[in-house]
Amino acid sequence: MDPFELLPLLDQQGEEIIQSGNDYYRPSFPLNLSTQSFVELFPIVINTFNKRIMTGLCYNISPYITKNNFLFDKKQIQELWLKFGELLPNVIEQPAFSGFLEGVSMLSLYYGKESKEFFKFLARSSEKFTHQAALILANSYQYINNDFFKYNTVFVCNLMIQNIETLTPSQHLSFVRMMDLFDYEKITPELEETFIYSLWKILFNSVEKAPGLAQEFAGALHKIYLAHPQLFNKENKYLSELFDDETNKSYQEWLQLLSNVIVFTPFFCFSDIEYLFHIFVSYEAMYMGETYSVHTKSLSALDSISGLFTHVQLNHILHILKDELSSANYPASIAIWSVIEFFLANFEEKSLNELIDAINLGFTNNYPLKGPLFYAIRNIANQLTHKHEEFISSLIPHIQESMAVAYGDAGVQAMHMMIDLLDADIFEARLSLWKIIDAGLNAAKHVIPVYFDYLVACARKINDQTEQDVTSIAVYLLGVAETAGLDGDIRNKALESISEVMEYYPKVLSETKGKIVPVLVELLEKYKDKRSAENVLSFIDLDKEDQLKNAVLKALNDKENQFRTKIAVTFAKICQESKSSQIFPLEIIDELLSSQDEMIFKRGIKCAAVLHKIIPSEKLNQIISKIVDYTKKSKSSGVVNASFRILKTVVDGLKDPNLPVNELIYCALQGRLAIFNHMPPFAFLDEAFSMYGAFSHFMSRFPSKSHHLMQTLIMWIPLVPNKVLPQLCKPLQIALDKEIMDESNGKCLYEMLLKRIVQKDYGQQPLIEAMQLSIDLADRFEKLPLMDLLSALEDVWDMYNDDYHTISYLGPAFLEVLLANHKEIDQRSGITQQIAKAIVSEDFDFDGPQMADLYIQLYDLQPKFCNPDADVAIVMTYYLTMDDEHLKEIGFDADTLQDMFEIFKQDLNDDKTIFPQLTNFINRKLPRASNRLKKLYGADKERPIFEKPPPPQDDNHCGCCHCHDCDDHDHHDHCHDCHCEGCHHH
Structure with missing residues (x-):
């Protein structure tokens, strides 16, 4: 097609895009042009000076390159990059720029190494479009030549400084990763000061907006910290400004801020670490004083990055926390201390004793906050292995005392935190249970919910609990629910606890249900809150409880009940599970999906997903259309994930993929969802992203319509982040x-x-998934070269030979591929030996029968291809010398063991060179193996199998020949070369 003939089409598309505003989320089907005509189209469009036509072109670039990327020659690519530079100044306004951004990202993806002239132009001209330049770099940096960042370090630094407020957290993350490529000698002291201040502002602001990216930022920063520590050895001015801010924040808000900031502590100088930890301890203590618990988010954040601290930093933190032990904040110090495994691993004796002393002191003094002590006990007990009992035993007297006599916060927290750690006989739970029931409502309000948790735990934990005991618990809780008046928190907590008790003792429900139902109905009518709804619905029986069912339906229709949408979701699930879906009023789904409130819309999706089988097909298509339209425009991962999940559910019931489903698939492939922010879809970092699951369901349901989808996904393999692979x-x-x-x-x-x-720096799960798919491909398509796969797997073994999960998978996988390619066995004997050693090391999780079978297959192939006898014998010996019961437990049957032993005997008889290798292995690894194998081999033998034989008494051997294998002068059966004068044995 002549490029000029496309101008009316581009004009029409451009008009439609401009009319839609900045949010254009529809797929574009690739233009029908040759690659040369596509390149020639650019100057034609630019010379029209028509914004509509240029906008239409911008949104067609990415789809065309995606489909035809392999057809361009080098000259066309270089020319195309030059045309991009000419087009950019004309399309810096929205919505045209978003289309251009998609195009430049896709061209960078496939031909980023040819982009030198375009990015030089960008660096020269960016003062005219600073923000656009930042967006282009954020989307394309990983695909272009690294030299660009080396020579343009100052330019990129300034872009970061100028765009602090305008980029999203994920775009800021891209810039932080670029820093690894900078030439820091080009940064002047003046620029460095401004840049570092701006960097910290970017980091703190980004994790406040997107806490889920905190680990990604910390990982990127750690790389830079190791290479350029001089950037981080000064006081962090932005940190002090942040916490000196007089903004009226609650301590919960300050702790949330700390949770975000704490992940960067390993990159602070010592004075900033000290400053931050003193703040951390004081705010954690304030939180404890108000809520009688610990702020687990902040402690989890600290735990997640504790491995990034140096030993010197950790020692410094330890001293800070020890100093706080003498202050009123000591419970918070103990709680923080217990989170970092390093303190126990590296100072176990001294540090553990100090902690025990501090915890015991906390029990004996009058300070009211005991909860953090139990939090610390729990953390430490979970980390300890061989000293677990010793640690708990040292604290039991105080724990028992607290449980037996205290009805305040200390006693309840003790019961709550310790129930899973202590045995029932130590715990004396029944005694404590009745004391708590006797205490009744005399306890403080904040303690009552913890009592309830404890009662539920008792019902689960104590095996000799009678039905009457459990009924008493339920009746007690019901009494609390009925007498708590307007205190909805206590009432609801009691009902939640009853519900949990019923899960373990369903008979109790019949004892108490007559009393519960009126309370539940009153809850729905009188106390319109979320937890009331959930509690009511957990008791409902649609077949029998008309009173309760009618109360729920009434609540659904009560538009003043702000929690009716939550009730709708739970009620939909109950209807579906009880096969009473027809009860649910479907018009509520329409109402929920018409809302612009993200949470309500998600609930509409959930209702539709649960009830899709009873929704008429025409109505279901309307619902899907609504969901697709909303999803394309939503920047919420919750909404997008929920939408893709319903497609997974609904697509199974469709005869053909309807238009909205197809459109969503194509939009996703082209990055035309708002959540991608015009970045390539495969660059989206979300390990729980349900788009790929929807793709899988679509392919499984409509294989004949999935060829384009499959081809596109194949092209993403080199490009997706490791976590997404x-x-x-x-x-x-x-x-x-x-x-x-x-x-x-x-x-x-x-x-x-x-x-x-x-590739290095992989992570176990992405690597295992990639290896398994490669192996399956080689199994399906016989012409694929197995030698290449074996070489790759061997490289992986060398890189990850101490990684538990990778080697546990790779051991059997490698042997299976090797057996499929017989001719390679000789060349890969080194790996078969290493796998045998990995088996007997017991450091990895191998399936015993599977590994034995694979080595038997290797042995069966030996006359043709190789001589793996020693490896086979070691593996057979390792398993045959195990206890019979253990062999049975791990899956060995008698026939397999007999086959293994026959091979083992034959192996020893056929090849005497195995003898000393096996002897060394037995003596080193399995000292009692000789007796067991002697018994297995037969009692009529004159000597044990592994007993060293005497030297021969014939005239042809002197008995002192030099053994090349063992490098000594003793006689060995496997000696092939004798160097003694006069010796006739050669």
């Missing part, structure tokens, strides 16, 4: 299983996976 492998596995994938696509995917497998 396992999600991407799943739909591609479906494509392989459903035979959507032909051999040419399989070969392309195989080659891409092998390149990714040998």
Whole structure:
């Protein structure tokens, strides 16, 4: 097609896009042009000076490049990058720029190494479009030449400083990662001061807006910290400004801020670490004083990055916390101390004793906050292994005393925190139970919910609890619910606790239900809150309880009840589970899906997902259309994930993929969802992102309509972040299983996976998923070169030979591939030996029968290909010398063991060179193995199998020949070369 003929189409599309405003989320189907005509289209469009036409072109760039990327030659790519530079100044306004951004991101993806001239132009001209330049770099930095950042460090630093307020947290994360590529000698002292201040502001602001990215920021910063520590050795001015702020924040808000900031503590100088930890302890203590508990978010944040601290930093923190032990904040200090495993691992004796002393002191003094002591006990007990009992025993007297006599906060917290740690006989739970019931409502209000948790725990924990005991607990709780008056928290907590008790003792329900139902109905009518709704619905029986059912339906129709949408979701699930879906009023789903409130819309999605089987098909299509339209415009991962999840559910019931489903699939592939912010969809960092699951369901349900989807996903393999790779492998596995994938696509995917497998800094799960898919491809398509796969797996073994999960998977996987490629066995004998050693080391989790079978198969192949006898014998010996009961437990049957032993005997008889190797192994690893094998081998033998034989008494051997294998002068059966003069044995 002539490029000029496309101008009316681009004009029409551009008009539609401009009319839609800045939010254009519809897929564009690739233009029908040759690559040369596509390049020639750019100057034609630019010379029209028509915004509509240029906007239309911008939104067609990415789809065209995605489909035709492999057809461009080098000259066309270089010319295309130059045309991008000419087009950019004309499209810096929205919505045209968003389309351009998609295009430049996609071109960078495939041809970023050819982009030198475009990015030089960007650095020269960016004062005219600073924000646009920042967005382009954030989307494209990882695909272009690293030299750009080396030579343009000052330019990128200034972009970061100028765009603090305008970029999203994920875009800021891209810039922090770019810092690893800077030439820091180009940064002047003046710029460095401004830049570092701006960096900390970016970091703190970003994690406040997106706490889920905190670990990603910390990981990126750690890399820079190791390479350029001089950037972090000065006081953090922004930190002090942040906490000196007079803004009226509650201590909960300050602690939440601390939870976000704490992940960067390993990169602070010592004075800032001290400053922050003193704040941390004081605010944690304030929180404890008000809530009688600990702020677990802040402590979890600290725990998550404790491995990044240096030993010197950890020692410094330890001294800060010890200093706080003498202050009124000591419970908070103990709670924080217990989180960091380093203190116990590296100072175990001294540090543990100090903690025990501090905890015991806390029990004996009059300070009211005992809860943190039990939090610390729980943390420490979970970390300790061999000293667990000793630690608990040292504290039991105080714990028992607190439980037996105290009805205040200390006693209740003790019971709550310790119930899973202490045995029932130590705990004396029944005695404590009745004392609590006798205490009744005399306890302080804040303690009552903890009493309830304790009562539920008693019902679960004490095995000799009678039905009457449990009924008494339920009746007591019901009494609390009935007499708590307008105190909804206590009333609801009592009902929650009853519900939990019923899960373990369902007979109690019949004892108390007559009393419960009126209370529940009153709750729905009188106390319109979320927990009331959940509690009521947990008791409802649609077949029998008309009174309660009618109360729920009345609540659903009460538009003044702000929690009716929550009731709707729970009620929909109950209707579906009880096969009474027809009771649910479907018009409520329409109402929920018409809301602009994100939470209410999500509840509408959940209701539709639960009840989709009873919704008429025409109505269901309308619902799906609403969900798709909302999803395309939503920047909430919760909404987008919920939408993709319902598609997974609903798509199974469709005969054909309807238009909205197809449109959502294409929009997702082209990055035309608002949540992607015009970044490539595969760059979206969310380990729980349900888009890939929806792709898998679509492929499984409609294999004949999934070819384009599969091809696009294959091209993402080199590009997705490691964390996302396992999600991407799943739909591609479906494509392989459903035979959507032909051999040419399989070969392309195989080659891409092998390149990714040998990359470093992988992480176990992405690596295992990639290896498994590669192995499945090799199994399906016989022409794929197994030697390449074996080489990649061998490289992985060398890189991850001490990683528990990777080696536990790779051991059997490698042997299976090796057996499928017989001719490679000789060349890979080193790995078979290492796998045998890994088996007997007991450091990894191997399936015993599977590994034994694989080595038996290796042995069976030996006459043709190799001589793995020693490896086989060691593996057979390792398993055969185990206890019979243990062998049975791990899956060995008698026939398998007999086969193993026959091979073991034959192996020893056939190859005498195994003898000393096996002897060394037995003596070192299994000292009692000789007796067991002697018994197995037969009692009629003149000597034990592993007993060293005497030297021969013939005239042909001197008995003192030099053994090349063992490097000594003793006689060995496997000696092939003798160097003694006069000796006739050679």
